[in-house]
Amino acid sequence: MRIRRATAEDAPACAAIVADWIAATAWMEAGPARDALETAMRDGIPKREAWIAEAGDAVAGYLSMRLEAAHIVGLYARAPGHGAGRALLDHVKRGRDRLQLNSHAPNHAAHRFYAREGFRIVARDLEGDDGGPEIRMEWTR
Template identity: 25%
Template sequence: MIRAYRATDIDRILEIWFAASLQAHHFIAPEFWQSQLENMRHLYLPAAETYLYEQDSEIVGFCSLYENNLAAIFVIPEKQGQGIGKQLLTHARSCRESLTLTVYQANEASYQFYLSQGFKVIGEQVDEHTGCPEYLMYG
């Protein structure tokens, strides 16, 4: 079930974001993700439109939209590969006419996921926070 985010969900969302970030972004030091927890809590999540995926009354994934940008889509690692990300992406697309997103070039699994969902690369850039190259995608 997908539902809107509530402020009481913040700790679970941060757990998912941190665990999935460590797994997907092995090329970035874990300390970076740790350093971003408070920004996620106080800046990024409050500014975004966020939806959660619940399975058996447990939050197992989420997506966040900021304007027409898919700012985040994360599924707890042990639940990945079960179609939850696709359902979250479908929901995000139902909220906007089109979406842009960025994905690290070294995050091959996520890059392939977005390609499989019809996104196209429209540019390349370097993430200002990590210095890692990323693709800008549209779909």
């Protein structure tokens, strides 16, 4: 797995990963269309710290974060359980003492993953950007 800095040109692959996740997640309400996701990512990637995990020639996952708050705003893998998420987290943990993220409250699989990676729940019952309930998790060295 190779980790590299994301560019705006990665937006179509990243948008596809998120759109596929939304479509496959029963509890997730319909989100923005793939083209809207792509536009948002094309605009947002240059403004954030964003990383891509590549397996061969394919984008296997991506992570985007607000650097000033050390807050991960998105971590998605094309095929969960194949190492892309862990590789991305390991990469952004280097040189940092703290990271935080919000996760959809019903996303128990993600919570288990983050707990294995050393994150702990620090807040519950938050309202997410999409109106759904979220929790906040934090990792400290």
